[in-house]
Amino acid sequence: MIIEQTTLLRGKKILFGVSGSIAAFKAAGWVSSLTKEEAQVTVVMTAAATRFVTPLTFAALSGNEVQSDIFAGGMAHIALPAAVDAVLIAPATAQTVARLAYGFADDLLSAAVLACSSPVLICPAMNSKMLTHPATQRNLATLREFGYTIVEPESGRLACGEEGAGRLAAWDTVRETLLGLLATQDMAEQQVLITAGPTREPLDPARFLSNRSSGKMGYALARTAKRRGAAVTLISGPVALEPPPGVAVIHVETALEMAEAVSRSAAAASIVVKAAAVADFRAAAFSAHKIKKTVTEPLLELAANPDILASLGRNRRPDQLLIGFAAESDSHEAEGRRKLLAKKADLIVVNDILGKNTGFEADTNQVTLITLETAETLELLSKEETADRIWDKAITLLHSKRMKHGTEQV
Ligand code: CTP
Secondary structure (H helix, E strand, O other): OOOOOOOOOOOOEEEEEEOOOOOHHHHHHHHHHHHHOOOEEEEEEOOOHHHHOOHHHHHHHHOOOOEOOOOOOOOHHHHHHHOOOEEEEEEEOHHHHHHHHHOOOOOHHHHHHHOOOOOEEEEEOOOHHHHHOHHHHHHHHHHHHOOOEEOOOEEEEOOOOOEEEEEOOOHHHHHHHHHHHHOOOOOOOOEEEEEEOEOOEEEEOOEEEOOOOOOHHHHHHHHHHHHOOOEEEEEEOOOOOOOOOOOEEEEOOOHHHHHHHHHHHHHHOOEEEEOOEOOOEEEOOOOOOOOOOOOOOOOOOEEEOOOHHHHHHHHOOOOOEEEEEEEEOOOHHHHHHHHHHHOOOOEEEEEEOOOOOOOOOOOEEOEEEEOOOOEEEOOOEEHHHHHHHHHHHHHHHHHHHHHHOOOOOO
8 A cells, every 4th residue: 555655745836936046956856846745836937047947947847837027927926926825935046035135026036925925935045155244144134024934054065166154955954844834833832852763782892782663753753743833852763864854853872871861851841752662671781892603602681771751751740741652563552551551651652563564664654542541543644644643632632731730821
């Protein structure tokens, strides 16, 4: 069964403005990505942008005619932004930033932005001296005052050969910011702490004990919470995933390091999610030298790791929401309920680790959400969709918890 990875941008109408920077070639890739995600993209190019990449390229990638002439007729500057979900301008040159800050309407893109009441996302790209010039900084500040969102350019090697800030932001960062602008900000008050991935318990300089956790579920939780407006800290064991943009990531290796990092961050969190597959045992003694196969009886002595979730359950504030996971191969609901009670969690998300499309490494998941009173099995979904459903449940639980403890705000 093929499950859609993400349907978040499907049908979203994006007005994509391109201005005249060499980074315009990157915008072509972004338009292609948006179109692959089934967004409806209309590209507006400034005259300078058409000198870098031809309108034909953007027309072919978006499947729509590219607009650049304000005098082409049909009141394009009013019609184009009328029904869009968002305007995305990338790359935004110093000239375009200035034009927008001063409210000029002398080309199609700037006039369309003036006539637009949807969210505007601006991705500047320019030489670092141009970027840091007070004129550009003041113009960017003005755009922020208008309520536009600026995705800060990155630092690195620029097309002009200089090193510095001014490189167009990465698509992942821009995409996440766009998804945040399109999402309901129902977690804006939340400080979320998430653990993800496996832990790795060293035996000797060459070997370790670990498990098959990929971290995908925890990272999906981090991305989706961030999109919904939460401040997110992610404590991650070793995984092969890109850090989610806008999320504070703390990298750890062992269960003891994870326990330490969690204990430092947990007090500030309104919601803690333990999605990590913590190794229950570590080597009783780390061998500083490689264990040789000549050892006659290879005995591995283990010591128990602390149960981080159980310790959070013992020490948490009453208004803090605690969510655990349970990786099960049998008796899913009974085991989930047992862990819910034993670890004093508010919600346990049970994973079937034997399912073909669920659990470790898969991009999809089918989980059962277990609370004291309820057990609800979700359908097979992408991990991001599963994450969103977990947050929906968490917000409901947090509401009833706050009502019970007499505080209204969630
Ligand atoms: N957990 C934890 N610290 C541990 C072990 C587990 O915080 N040392 C957390 C996990 O992050 C997860 C939950 O406890 O949220 C359940 O983990 P799981 O591995 O399913 O259960 P265990 O408690 O290890 O029990 P068992 O191995 O018997 O299934």
